[in-house]
Amino acid sequence: MSNLADIILNETRQIIENKAEVCPEITVESEFLVDLPMDSLDLATLIVTLELTTGIDPFRDGFKTFHSIAELIALYEGAAV
Amino acid sequence: MKHIMVTGGSRGLGLGIVIHLLNQGYKVSTCSRNKTTAVDDLVNNNEHVKWFQCEVGNAEQTATFVKSACEWAEVPLWGLINNAGIAKEGVLATFPNVESDALLQVNLNGALYFAREVLRVFLRQNTAGRIINISSIIGSRGYTGLAAYSASKAGLDGLTRALARENGRRNITVNSIAPGYLDTEMSSTLSDKKRDQIIRRTPMHRLGTVADITPAISFLLSDEAAFITGQTLTIDGGITN
Ligand SMILES: NC(=O)c1ccc[n+]([C@@H]2O[C@H](COP(=O)([O-])OP(=O)(O)OC[C@H]3O[C@@H](n4cnc5c(N)ncnc54)[C@H](OP(=O)(O)O)[C@@H]3O)[C@@H](O)[C@H]2O)c1
Numbered sequence: 272m273s274n275l276a277d278i279i280l281n282e283t284r285q286i287i288e289n290k291a292e293v294c295p296e297i298t299v300e301s302e303f304l305v306d307l308p309m310d311s312l313d314l315a316t317l318i319v320t321l322e323l324t325t326g327i328d329p330f331r332d333g334f335k336t337f338h339s340i341a342e343l344i345a346l347y348e349g350a351a352v
Numbered sequence: 353m354k355h356i357m358v359t360g361g362s363r364g365l366g367l368g369i370v371i372h373l374l375n376q377g378y379k380v381s382t383c384s385r386n387k388t389t390a391v392d393d394l395v396n397n398n399e400h401v402k403w404f405q406c407e408v409g410n411a412e413q414t415a416t417f418v419k420s421a422c423e424w425a426e427v428p429l430w431g432l433i434n435n436a437g438i439a440k441e442g443v444l445a446t447f448p449n450v451e452s453d454a455l456l457q458v459n460l461n462g463a464l465y466f467a468r469e470v471l472r473v474f475l476r477q478n479t480a481g482r483i484i485n486i487s488s489i490i491g492s493r494g495y496t497g498l499a500a501y502s503a504s505k506a507g508l509d510g511l512t513r514a515l516a517r518e519n520g521r522r523n524i525t526v527n528s529i530a531p532g533y534l535d536t537e538m539s540s541t542l543s544d545k546k547r548d549q550i551i552r553r554t555p556m557h558r559l560g561t562v563a564d565i566t567p568a569i570s571f572l573l574s575d576e577a578a579f580i581t582g583q584t585l586t587i588d589g590g591i592t593n
Binding site for chain 1: 471472475476478518519521522
């Protein structure tokens with residue numbers, strides 16, 4: 272798994288655990304707002320944190336749709352090249 | 353100690369807010385396009401305040417200011433006062449589009465860019481927070497010759513209500529304060545006739561002062577105001593009654 276994928280998985284887990292929630296098993300197929308105990312502000316927190324840790328902002332030029340962890344990883348890997 | 357950010361703190365209401373918040377024990381960062389001697393005096397005599405040059409309405413400069421101010425403060429950011437604003441008068445039929453674009457860019461987009469950056473800080477900090485937008489009674493009442501200004505302030509109140517809903521679950525409150533006519537540089541262009549008319553129509557029989565507004569700011573920033581959000585507080589000596 273790529274470094275970016277690791278970072279995204281770890282940050283996601285961290286945000287869930289910070290809410291004092293038991294983190295369910297996270298796979299790349301997990302959908303943020305469906306399978307994980309996350310709301311839209313948690314997702315915003317994740318994006319803001321990722322921008323800070325990776326220096327990458329895939330949303331600079333506008334909205335891009337994603338639902339699952341795999342889709343978000345693809346966005347970051349696409350923006351990193 | 354808590355850090356509060358005030359836009360447009362070089363004179364008028366913004367400067368009054370900065371001084372008031374310093375007296376209340378806050379650490380205050382502020383910005384404007386130009387430095388004034390009043391700001392210079394303040395900064396030279398108080399280590400808890402810092403001025404930055406920043407053009408409100410410019411997204412990049414906003415992000416840079418918020419980052420630099422947070423690094424300077426070294427304590428968590430607690431609040432944003434979106435105060436910077438401009439007013440230009442003229443009937444819309446002959447009001448140049450470039451002028452209304454510029455006004456909306458500062459008064460509405462400028463406040464929105466600031467709110468965005470500050471909300472990102474609140475999320476990163478994982479803390480509650482406060483946003484106070486300085487609106488105007490003109491936003492709800494309208495005024496001949498102030499169509500763009502009125503639209504910008506009505507937009508600001510809409511922003512307040514939406515952000516209050518969006519961020520309430522993080523204990524972040526968002527409110528507007530809508531002053532009536534204040535005795536600042538912005539209102540200095542009022543003709544004597546208009547000024548007298550406003551004073552006659554105001555139950556308190558005077559224009560507002562900066563000191564009439566600042567106590568409401570510190571109240572909305574306080575823990576006592578934790579359940580007040582999405583509101584527009586009118587402070588106008590009763591003129592819109
Ligand atoms: N005065 C009134 O009667 C009245 C009534 C109701 C509401 N309000 C509202 O209260 C707020 C403050 O008004 P005021 O009377 O104190 O106005 P003011 O005396 O004209 O001061 C405006 C402040 O905002 C700054 N500013 C303006 N445009 C800016 C920009 N693009 N970027 C950065 N800073 C900018 C100015 O500094 P620079 O010019 O150096 O940038 C100054 O510090 C405004 O939002 C206004 O709409 C005023």
